[in-house]
Amino acid sequence: MTAMDSTSGTAPRRHFASDNNAGAHPEILAAIARANQGHVTAYGDDPFTDAARGRFREHFGPQAEAFFVFGGTGANVLGIQAVTLPHQAVICPEGAHIDVDECGAPERFTGCKLLTVPTADGKLRPADIERHLVGIGFEHHVQPRVVSISQTTELGTVYTPDEVRTLAATAHRHDLLLHMDGARLANAAAALNTDLRSLTTEPGVDLLSFGGTKNGLLGAEAVVFLNTPAPAHFKYVRKQGMQLASKMRFLAVQFDALLGGDLWRRNAAHANAKARRLAQAVRNLPGVRVTQKVEANAVFAVIPPRVITPLQQRYHFYVWNERLSEVRWMTAFDTTDEDVDGFVAALRELLA
Amino acid sequence: MTAMDSTSGTAPRRHFASDNNAGAHPEILAAIARANQGHVTAYGDDPFTDAARGRFREHFGPQAEAFFVFGGTGANVLGIQAVTLPHQAVICPEGAHIDVDECGAPERFTGCKLLTVPTADGKLRPADIERHLVGIGFEHHVQPRVVSISQTTELGTVYTPDEVRTLAATAHRHDLLLHMDGARLANAAAALNTDLRSLTTEPGVDLLSFGGTKNGLLGAEAVVFLNTPAPAHFKYVRKQGMQLASKMRFLAVQFDALLGGDLWRRNAAHANAKARRLAQAVRNLPGVRVTQKVEANAVFAVIPPRVITPLQQRYHFYVWNERLSEVRWMTAFDTTDEDVDGFVAALRELLA
Amino acid sequence: MTAMDSTSGTAPRRHFASDNNAGAHPEILAAIARANQGHVTAYGDDPFTDAARGRFREHFGPQAEAFFVFGGTGANVLGIQAVTLPHQAVICPEGAHIDVDECGAPERFTGCKLLTVPTADGKLRPADIERHLVGIGFEHHVQPRVVSISQTTELGTVYTPDEVRTLAATAHRHDLLLHMDGARLANAAAALNTDLRSLTTEPGVDLLSFGGTKNGLLGAEAVVFLNTPAPAHFKYVRKQGMQLASKMRFLAVQFDALLGGDLWRRNAAHANAKARRLAQAVRNLPGVRVTQKVEANAVFAVIPPRVITPLQQRYHFYVWNERLSEVRWMTAFDTTDEDVDGFVAALRELLA
C-alpha cells in the first residue's frame, strides 16, 4: 500500500480502497469547532457527551446506553468483554472483522475463543449457531455465550430485520447474546430504507458496536447496550481497556452531528448509490463478474488478473482473493459520479 | 465531577481542574481541516503520517521512531509491552500515572508487576531503583526490566537533564531500560528552556510516551523509541492493543502542527507562566501553603478546608489529598491572566 | 460421566473411556517411595530432577532440555508461550487437544490465535500449513509462528517419521516452529517400533509436550526443547504459569522410572496391543464399522445407536460423534485380555 495522490498538484481524487480512506464530512469538523469553547470536565462528564448519549436513545430506544471509544476494534473487544467470562466463546462467521482483521485482540483481551463458520455471503444462519452448541457444561470446552454478526457483512451484504430477528431468537433460546458489529450499520439501514432501531433493538440485538468513522466521522465509535443492560462496571472496562478519551467532548460531538439530523443516512445512502452505479456500469463489461449482491457500499468482482495492477496504478483498491482474481471496490460518503465514471472508463480501457 | 458552565450564557471560562479540560488549540483544528482532502490510505501509510514521523526525528534525533496512538494509557501500556515479557517488572514512583490512574491497564496487558517507591516530590532517585534489585535470577520473583518516570511528575515537578542522565545510567548499569511518561514533557522542556532532545534522547531515555492532548491537541499521543530500537513487531502490538487509528492522518497532522513550528513550546510556556502567576499570587495569602515546587503547570497547595467547596462552586479543581486539605490547580495553554486573577480574587474573598 | 465400579465388591475392572482413567504403574509408585527420603531442595534443584533431565537427553539427544510440569494443558500452553508473542498464531488440525479440550487456555494465556484446518484422520498435511500463510506482514492479521501436531493424533492415528520430517521442513521454510503435543508419543513410538528421537528430534520437531500421565505415571508431563533452545526466561514462564512443583522430585522421579529402562515402551506397546485385539474382534461384528486406522491405543467405531447406552452401563467409554453414532474406545497400560474379551462379549450380546 502506498500513499495516494492527495499531495500531488492534481485535484484530490476518491479511490475505491475503503470507506476509511475518506476524510471527515465538513459538518463533522464544524461540530468539533463549535465544541471547542472553554473548559469542560474530561472523560465524558460534560454536556456534549450527555447530548450525544441522548441521540443514541432517540435512535435505539430509551434503554440504549452508549459509551464512546476510539476505534472499532476497541468497540468490539470491550463490548464482548462486558458480557463474557474468559472461558466462554463467540460464534461468528469465518472472515468476520473480529476473526481476521483485529490481530487477535478479541481472544487476547477477552480470553474468549472465536468459533467460526464458513459462509458464502458473510451472513450467519441459525444452523451455524447450533453447530457450535456442543460440549455445553463440559469443563474442557469453551462455552458459547455470544453470537456476533456484522451489519453490513464483510462481503457487503445486508441482513434483513427478519434475518436478525431469527438469529436473535436462536441465540436467546440457547442463552446466548447477539452482538452486532455495526461498523457500517448506517449503510445497511440506508440500503433497507429503515431506521436504526428496526435493524437492532427491535429484532433483538443485545449489544452493538456502532461505527462512525467509516460513515464520515473524524474518528469515533460507540459500544451500545440495547437489549442487555450495560454492566455497572463497564466504565472500568473502558478505562482499563485503553479506550477512554480525556477530551471526550470531541468524540461525542461527532455523534451528535451525525445522528442529530440525517447526516448518518445521507452519507450512507450516498455511498450506497455510488456502489450501485459502479456495479451497474461494470456488470456487463467483458471479463468482469460481480460476485456478491451489491446491497450497500461494496462491490466484489472477479476481473482478469492482467488488469489489476495497471488499474491499481490509477485507483487504489484491494485484491480480496488473489487466487480467484477477486477484488473489492468500496465507495464512501464523498465518492462522486465522476470518480465512479472515471474508474469505469479506466477499467474499460484496460479490458479492451 | 460535574459539567462546567460552557453551555451557559456567559463567556466560557477556563478552570483549574486539569489541562485536559481545555479544548484544542485553533492551529490544531486548522491543520486537521487542511488534511481533510480526498482519500489517503488508512492506518498510517499516508504522507501526513510520514511528515509527522519526520517531526519526531527532527526533535528527538534521527533514530527516533514514533508511533501514534489514541491516548496516554495506551501509549504507556504499548511502550512497556514492547520491551518486556510478562514475568518482568517496572520500577516507578508510587502515585505514577501508570500506578494509580490507568485502572490497572499496565499490569493487565503487559503482565508486568509495578514495583513502587514512595517519594516526597514525585521524583525517583537512583537508590529507589536499587532498592528493588532483589531476587534477580530467582524464578519466584518478577524481574525488573524497566524504570518509568514521569516528566513533568504527577506533582508538577521537573527532572533536570542531569537527574535523567543519572537515572538512565543507573538503569542501564543494571540492564534496565528507562521509560519516560512524557504526558507533559513539553511543559518540562519549556520550564527548563531546553529542547526536547536534551531531556530525553541525550540523557539516555530509551522509550517515551509523548503527550499531545494535554498540550493543545484534539487528542493524540505517541510511543517514541529513542535509545532502544522499535521492535519489528511493534506494529502488531499497536493493532492488537486497540490503538491503531484508521484515519491516522488526523492524529498525525496534529503532531505535525504541534512540532513543525514552536506551538508545542508556546502552549507549554504559556501554561507554565500562568501557574507561576497563580502560585505567586496565592503564596502569601493567609492559610495557603504551596506544597510542591511550581516548576511547570501545576500548583499544589494546602488551603483551609472550609473554602474548598465554595471555591469549587466557582472554579473547577480537584482535591488531591482530603486528609491534608491539599488541592491541585492546573493551568493550560488557554488559561488567561483574567482566569488566574479571577480565581485568586475568589480565593482571597473566601479566605477573608 | 459417573464414577465406576472400583469401590463395589467386585474386582476392579478396566474400562475403555480413556488411558487417563487408569491408575499409576506399580514401578512408578515404587520410584516415588524410593525418592521419599530426607530433605532435598524444592523446585527442582535436586538430584532426582537432574537425573530425570538426563533421561530426556538420553532419549532425545544431548541438546534436549526438559522442564517438568503438572499437566498436559500446562505443557502445551507454556511451551507455546515460550516461543511466541501474543500477536502470533498456531496452525493446528481442527479438533486438536489445544483446540477443543483445553477450555481456551492456549488463546487466553499465550494471546495467540489458533488457525485450524479440518482433517479426516487428525493428521496435518503441508498444504494445510500453507493455506494459513496469508496476510504475512499485515498488521491486521495474526502472524503464524507455530505448527502444532499431536502424536498420536486425537483420532488414534500415527505420523510416520517421514510425515513429521515433511511437516517440519514446511514449517521451517516459512520460519515457523514445529510443536508436537506428545501426550501419547510413547504409543506412537511403540506402534512404529522406533525410539523416541526418531519421531521427534531427528525429523525436526522443535518443541515437545511429552506425556507421562497417560502412559502410567501418577501425574507428570514435560516441556522439552529439542531443535530450538529453551529461552533463558523459561523458568519464569513455568513459575508464573502456575506449573512449578515445590516437591519437584516426585514429578522427576516418575520420568526417571519411565525412561530409565523400557517401562515407557512396555506400557505403550501393551496398550496398543489391546487396542489391536479389540479392533480385530469387533471389526467383523454386524453393525460395527471401525472408522479410523487402529495404529495405537484407540479404536473409533460406528455402532448401532441402540447398543450404546446398555454397553456404557457395563463399560465406560465416550460417544465421539453422536450424530454419526461413532464411539471411542481406548486401552491403557493395564488393560487385560480379559477386559477386552469381556467387552467384546458384551457388545456381541447387545448386537444380537
Next chain:
Amino acid sequence: MTAMDSTSGTAPRRHFASDNNAGAHPEILAAIARANQGHVTAYGDDPFTDAARGRFREHFGPQAEAFFVFGGTGANVLGIQAVTLPHQAVICPEGAHIDVDECGAPERFTGCKLLTVPTADGKLRPADIERHLVGIGFEHHVQPRVVSISQTTELGTVYTPDEVRTLAATAHRHDLLLHMDGARLANAAAALNTDLRSLTTEPGVDLLSFGGTKNGLLGAEAVVFLNTPAPAHFKYVRKQGMQLASKMRFLAVQFDALLGGDLWRRNAAHANAKARRLAQAVRNLPGVRVTQKVEANAVFAVIPPRVITPLQQRYHFYVWNERLSEVRWMTAFDTTDEDVDGFVAALRELLA
C-alpha cells in the same frame, strides 16, 4: 541453592530451608497406593474425590466447597480470579506470597492489581485495609474487592480467630471478600489448638487456599469456598487455569488421608514443636536475636554474618534479609530432635 546430601552415603538429614524440602508422610503414600486400583473416571468424577470433598465439609462446615489443584500459586490465582473482575484489586501485606513469591501470576492471570501495606510482623490490620479504600467509584482507579491474608503469615506469626474476625468484619463492611492463603493453615490451627473451622469459616473467611504440600502431602492444594459460594463457572476457571488433574483421585486421596483422621494436626504440631525447641535453644546464644514471635514452624533470627556460610555448608536454610543478617529456619513434619540439636550444636560451635 544446591542439592543436599540425600544421595550421599550418610543417613538422610532434615534441613531448615523450608517445609517443602521435606518428602511426603508415609501415610500419604500408603493412601495413594490404596487408591491405585482399577479405572475411575478422570478429572474428579470419582469416589475418591467425592470422599475428599466430604472431608472439607466435615472440617469447614456443610457449605464448604473444595476444588483440588496442583499447587499453591494455582490455588491463590484461581480463587482470586473466581471472585474478581480484572479492574478490581487485592489488598494484602507487603511480602505476601501472592506479592513476592508467585512471579506476578496473580496480576497476570486475574488482571487485578495488588495493593500492599508494609507490616512489621506479616499481619494485616483493619486500618491497613481502610488506607486503600480511596478512589471508590472512580474509573481511573482499580477497585478493591478482596483482602488477602496468610495464615500462618510469611513471618511465621499467627492470626487469632478474633483478629481474623475483625478483618473479615472490616472487609465485609466495605463489600470486600476475605481470602486466606492457608498454605500453612494447619500449623496455625495446631499452634492455637483450635479446629480448622474456628480459624476460617466461623470468623468470616470467604475463600481459602488450603495447603497440603507443606504439611506432608506429596503435592496437592485446594481452593475452598467457605462464606461465599463457588461460582457456577469455577470448574472452567480451574480447567482453563491449567490446574485440573486428569488422575484426580491421586490428589484427592491425599486430602482424605490428611483430613480423615488427625494426620493434619499431628504433622503440624510436630513441626511447630520442633521450631519451639529450636527457638528456645538458640534464643540465649550470644549474637543470636530471634526477630519474630515463634508461633508456628518458622524461626526468624539475626545471627552474625560470619557464621552464615559455614552453617549453610552443614544445614540448608535461607537468608531472609541480607542487609540485616537475618535468616529463616523452618521445621517440617519430619524434623527430629536430633536434627534440631545437631543444628544448634553446629551453630554454637561456629559462634564460639
